[in-house]
Amino acid sequence: MFWPLCAKTVEPCSIQTWWMYSYPWMCEKFSSKQMGNHLIRGSTMRILSIVILVITLLATAGCEKKSPFVTIDLLEAAARGDLTGVKNLLDQGADVNVKNKDGITALMLASADGYKDIVELLLTQGADVNGLNNNGETALDLTSYTEIKVLLRKYDQSATPDFLCYAARVGDIHAVETYLARGVDINARETEGLTALIEASQEGKKDVVALLLEKGADINTRTEYGLTALMAASRNGHSDVVKLLLAKRADVNIKNTYGDSALSIASKMSHRDIVELLHQHDAAAK
Known part of the structure; x- marks a missing residue:
């Protein structure tokens, strides 16, 4: 069958997951005596397998594999002032509000070091301006740069x-x-x-x-x-x-x-x- 092969090569999505559980059920139903054993033989089963494959491929078309290190890389890129790197990582799906073990976010790192362009990019991508680190500090508390303070306050809904x-x-x-x-x-x-x-x-x-x-x-x-x-x-x-x-x-x-x-x-x-x-x-x- 085609399904086991597909299941190993794509990331799970909601529709795909539905097929993962529905496919065995369908096979069981189609193989029951009530439906007739002839339904699991020949062209009927091959057609069913092709339909499952097509729907699975359609369901996973928008699913992209993401490196488990993407969000960690985002913190590193923000800390070194790498605007292009931050943008690329966000485009890859990095969590804009990811925190390290100390509760530090990319926004906090960029704010503390005065990387205004990165701060603005992160804010436009939904960075939490009121997020707290483990010491109860926000990005605003960690920066000494006036223009960044103004920028952070501008995005603060409170x-x-x-x-x-x-x-x-x-x-x-x-x-x-x-x-x-x-x-x-x-x-x-x-x-x-x-x-x-x-x-x-x-x-x-x-x-x-x-x-x-x-x-x-x-x-x-x-x-x-x-x-x-x-x-x-x-x-x-x-x-x-x-x-x-x-x-x-x-x-x-x-x-x-x-x-x-x-x-x-x-x-x-x-x-x-x-x-x-x-x-x-x-x-x-x-």
């Missing part, structure tokens, strides 16, 4: 205000858009009490400031100590951001809990260009 504020602080406008699209409150505060607008303003990220204002960020929101986006930009000398905030009607005379306004802060920091800008917008020197 986005929080901290993620939004971090993206605003480093000026990643695409990540900011992603978090806002996922429903993160634009005026939410991160753990230190800052909003995304204040973070972007104090770091001089004008494009992000513009986006946040366009999306409805509260321009005059204050921290626990009364710091506003205008004060933050004025303190750090970001005149282009100050101009933008003033154009959007930021309140120039708000004072923090220490009695300082954007004007007094800019004066203390000797940012004369910003002092002039604030005076032009009726900032009170008091």
Whole structure:
């Protein structure tokens, strides 16, 4: 018969497995006295065998043999920064979330060593950004690279205000858009009490400031100590951001809990260009 030969040369699939168990049953049925012994002889049995072979080949057409070492190779390729190798192994069916004995994944290895292209490839292939190693650490915990932190947070479906504020602080406008699209409150505060607008303003990220204002960020929101986006930009000398905030009607005379306004802060920091800008917008020197 053809079936035993096929069973040794192909990997099992669901339909193939069905035939593995159904074939003996069929033979038994066709050989029973009730069906007649003549059914297991001659051309009828040969035709039945050919039908089984054809169906088996069709069922296994999409089944590819995979090396048991493919997933192990994926970890090694990620660790050495081999983008082509990682891509080829994923194409061969390597498990993108496979772990070694320490719970380390390819994503963790690539993130820790700063291989951004590999990190991005793994994420697009479904790598678990929140996966934990045996020490309870994620890929985000293991990397010190800012661009990779932003990338990992971008793919984290459990986005929080901290993620939004971090993206605003480093000026990643695409990540900011992603978090806002996922429903993160634009005026939410991160753990230190800052909003995304204040973070972007104090770091001089004008494009992000513009986006946040366009999306409805509260321009005059204050921290626990009364710091506003205008004060933050004025303190750090970001005149282009100050101009933008003033154009959007930021309140120039708000004072923090220490009695300082954007004007007094800019004066203390000797940012004369910003002092002039604030005076032009009726900032009170008091």
